[in-house]
Each structure stands twice: as structure tokens, then as C-alpha cells.
Amino acid sequence: MSNKLTLLLMIFLICLMILFIYVYLSDDTPKETTWEFHEDIEAAGWNLDALEQARRYYESINSTAVMVIYEGKVLLSWGEVTEPTNAHSVRKSFLSALFGIELEKGTFHLEETLSDFGINDHTPLTDIEKSAYLADLLRSSSGVYLPAGEESWGMRRARPTRGTHLPGTYYYYNNWDFNVLGTIYNEGTDSDLFEDFYEQIARPIGMEDFELSHTEYKYENRRSQHPSYLFRMSARDFARFGQLYLQEGEWEGEQIIPKEWIERSTSHHASVPNNTLFDYGYLWWVATESPFHDLQMYSAVGRYGQSIDIIPALDLVFVNRVNSNSWMFPFTRSSVNDLQRLQLLQLIIDAKRSDS
Structure with a gap:
């Protein structure tokens, strides 16, 4: 046997050992929770057979956790609803909430420009690019098309040629906008967005698994001087955040996020080319097609199938997770696409309708 083949075999055996330890020796002790549960699902108006059909579909796709909160109860x-996993782009909706708090304080104004904030990058911005408003970045329409951290191959390929669109005139899902918003927030508040999220949102609403150690600034200086701000969070803490929005920013008598900002940020602000399901708000996705538009649904969505889908018309929060933490993820599990996620959500909604 060649040395190369022996090395590959050893690597394979080590990987199997790591997987064995993770699956079989991890702590499966149930964690306590302060969530209340519906004790009688049928009495709450749901059809058990239809929910079982939804569960079978869930088990046929690659989701690793799902939660549904109805009328404030599970x-x-x-x-694995307690496992803090990579939130991916759901992080952007977390930042939207923080901006809402600071906009009400007067720390920021939507009409302030990149020039006002002193924003630049390795490749200097033009005067036209510097004229982009804060509102343009929040709706991913800055017109600045420079390399960015956490920018996927597909995003790089789809990035428009620099200077092809004026600020505020064209939507492009742009990590440059999103990462710069993190820089603007930290410099404008003279604070840290992770600490502010923890103190102003996570603690007041009782997130049970989230810790500051689950956050990270990812610097990719070859691309941009503006880092990505990454979160790991559990499904049940995703659900807390969704429930906070469903309750219009109020939690146990305290207004955590301004009600006006929740309404404004989850409304249509940019049309998304080639997307028949959603338009874009201020770092939130807004449903445009029936039945979800009719149910007033808006969503925080991340790569591989992460989502917090908020449905005010049903008093319901739906959370879907795909655990991508492991470096083995691409080899052991694939993503859940939007159509699969929404099909699962539709099956759950149908379970309510069939029993009404």
C-alpha cells in the first residue's frame, strides 16, 4: 500500500472516530426551558394527523431543528433545538433590530450618507458611491459593488460591474452593504453590536443558549477592511427573537424594539429581481405572493436553510435550522432550499386550517 493511500485511510478513520464521538458520546441530557408548551394540541385547534404528515416531510429533508410557536407557546x-449553530444571514435581521433602537434615540438618521459616516475601503469609494444613504444600505441598494467578506462564489459572480447603478436605484444582495452596516453601528454608537445585542435584546427576552462567546468578527482583509459579524444561535433562541417581533417589539411590558421600526423595517423597500416569493425590507424579507403575503409573513433567512418566519395573521412563529457548524457539513448533509422550507411551513399551516 502506498504512503499516500495509507495517509488517506488514516484521515478517513480519524474522521469516523470524530463523528462517532460527536454522535454517540455527546451530552443528550434535555435542557430546561422557560418556554410554555401547548399541553393539548388538538384543543389549541390543530390536527394531529396533519402535523404528523408535516413531521414526516421534515424528516425527509435536511433540517436539523424546527420549532413552531403559536399564541406564545411551543x-x-x-x-436539536438547543444547539447554537451558525445563524448565517439571519444575523442581518439582528442588526436591523439594533439600528431600530438607535434610530429612535437619534444616534443615526436614514438620510445620512457613507460620506457622513466617513466610510471607505481598500479600494477608495467614488463621490457618487459615498452619497449612498443609510437607508440604501439597509435595503441592500447602495450601488457600491466592491469585494466583501462572507461573499459566496455566486454572490461574487452576480455582483454588478462597479458604477452600473446609482445608489438607491437597484437591489443586489450585497455583503458589502451588510458588513459596512456593522462598522457604521459600532463606530456611531462607540459600542459593540454583539454586546448591545446581548444586553439590549438577548437578556431581556430570556434567550437560553446564546452567549457572547457565540459571536465573532471575521476579517478578510484581502477583500475588505469591514469584517463580517457572525452569530451562532439555537433554534429556541431564534424563536424568542421571532416572538419579540410578532409582539411588535414588546416583551413582558417592556418595549425592546420600537414598534414603528418593526412595521417599517418589515415593509417593502426594494424589489428583488428574479424572486417571485419575496421583496426586501430593511434587512428583512417580505412575502409578496399568496398564501404567505395574505398572512402578512416576513422572514429572516440565512444560507443552507436557516429561517425565522413570522406570520402575524396566525399569531405564529416558524423556525427552521440546518446545522452547518461541522467542517464535515458539505460531505454529510445538504442544504434546505426556500421551496422545501416553505413546503414544510405550508404543511404545518394546513394542519391548522384542516382543523378549523
């Missing part, structure tokens, strides 16, 4: 909880 209706169902499937999979």
Missing part, C-alpha cells in the same frame, strides 16, 4: 419542537 406548538412543536423537533430536532
Whole structure:
């Protein structure tokens, strides 16, 4: 046997050992929770057979956790709901909440420009690019098309040629905008967005698994001087954040996020080319097609199938997670696409309708 083949075999055996330890020797002790649960799902108006059909579909796709909160209580909880995993682009909706708090204080104004904030990058911005408003960045329409951290191959390929669109005139899902918003927040508040999220949102609403050690600034200086701000969070803490929005920013008598900002940020602000399901708000996705538009749904969505879908018309929060933490993720599990996620959500909604 060649040395190369022997090395590959050893690597394979080590990987199997790591997987064995992770699956079989991890602590499976159930964690306590302050969430209330519906004790009688049928009495709450849901059809058990239809929910079982939804569960079978859930088990046929690659989701690793699902939670549904109905009327403020847990209706169902499937999979590893306490595991803090990469939130991916759901992080952007977390930052939207922080901006809402600071906009009400007067720390920022939507009409302030990149020039006002003193923003630049390795490649200097033009005067036209510097004229982009804060509102343009929040709706991913800055017109600045420079390399950015956490920018996927597909995003790089789709990035428009620099200077092809004026600020505020064209939507492009742009990590440069999103990362610069993190820089603007930290410099404008003279604070840290992770600490502010923890103190102003996570603690007041009782997130049970989130810790500051689950956050990270990712610097990719070859691309941009503006780092990505990454969160790891559990499904049940995703659900807390969704419930906070469903309650219009209020939690146990305290207004955590301004009600006006929640309404404004989850409304249509940019049309998304080639997307028949959603338009874009201020770092939130807004449903445009029936039945979800009719249910007033808006969503925080991340790569591989992460989502917090908020449905005010049903008093419901739906959370879907795909655990991508492991470096083995691309080899052991694939993503859940939007159509699969929404099909699962539709099956759950149908379970309510069929029993009404």
C-alpha cells in the first residue's frame, strides 16, 4: 500500500472516530426551558394527523431543528433545538433590530450618507458611491459593488460591474452593504453590536443558549477592511427573537424594539429581481405572493436553510435550522432550499386550517 493511500485511510478513520464521538458520546441530557408548551394540541385547534404528515416531510429533508410557536407557546419542537449553530444571514435581521433602537434615540438618521459616516475601503469609494444613504444600505441598494467578506462564489459572480447603478436605484444582495452596516453601528454608537445585542435584546427576552462567546468578527482583509459579524444561535433562541417581533417589539411590558421600526423595517423597500416569493425590507424579507403575503409573513433567512418566519395573521412563529457548524457539513448533509422550507411551513399551516 502506498504512503499516500495509507495517509488517506488514516484521515478517513480519524474522521469516523470524530463523528462517532460527536454522535454517540455527546451530552443528550434535555435542557430546561422557560418556554410554555401547548399541553393539548388538538384543543389549541390543530390536527394531529396533519402535523404528523408535516413531521414526516421534515424528516425527509435536511433540517436539523424546527420549532413552531403559536399564541406564545411551543406548538412543536423537533430536532436539536438547543444547539447554537451558525445563524448565517439571519444575523442581518439582528442588526436591523439594533439600528431600530438607535434610530429612535437619534444616534443615526436614514438620510445620512457613507460620506457622513466617513466610510471607505481598500479600494477608495467614488463621490457618487459615498452619497449612498443609510437607508440604501439597509435595503441592500447602495450601488457600491466592491469585494466583501462572507461573499459566496455566486454572490461574487452576480455582483454588478462597479458604477452600473446609482445608489438607491437597484437591489443586489450585497455583503458589502451588510458588513459596512456593522462598522457604521459600532463606530456611531462607540459600542459593540454583539454586546448591545446581548444586553439590549438577548437578556431581556430570556434567550437560553446564546452567549457572547457565540459571536465573532471575521476579517478578510484581502477583500475588505469591514469584517463580517457572525452569530451562532439555537433554534429556541431564534424563536424568542421571532416572538419579540410578532409582539411588535414588546416583551413582558417592556418595549425592546420600537414598534414603528418593526412595521417599517418589515415593509417593502426594494424589489428583488428574479424572486417571485419575496421583496426586501430593511434587512428583512417580505412575502409578496399568496398564501404567505395574505398572512402578512416576513422572514429572516440565512444560507443552507436557516429561517425565522413570522406570520402575524396566525399569531405564529416558524423556525427552521440546518446545522452547518461541522467542517464535515458539505460531505454529510445538504442544504434546505426556500421551496422545501416553505413546503414544510405550508404543511404545518394546513394542519391548522384542516382543523378549523
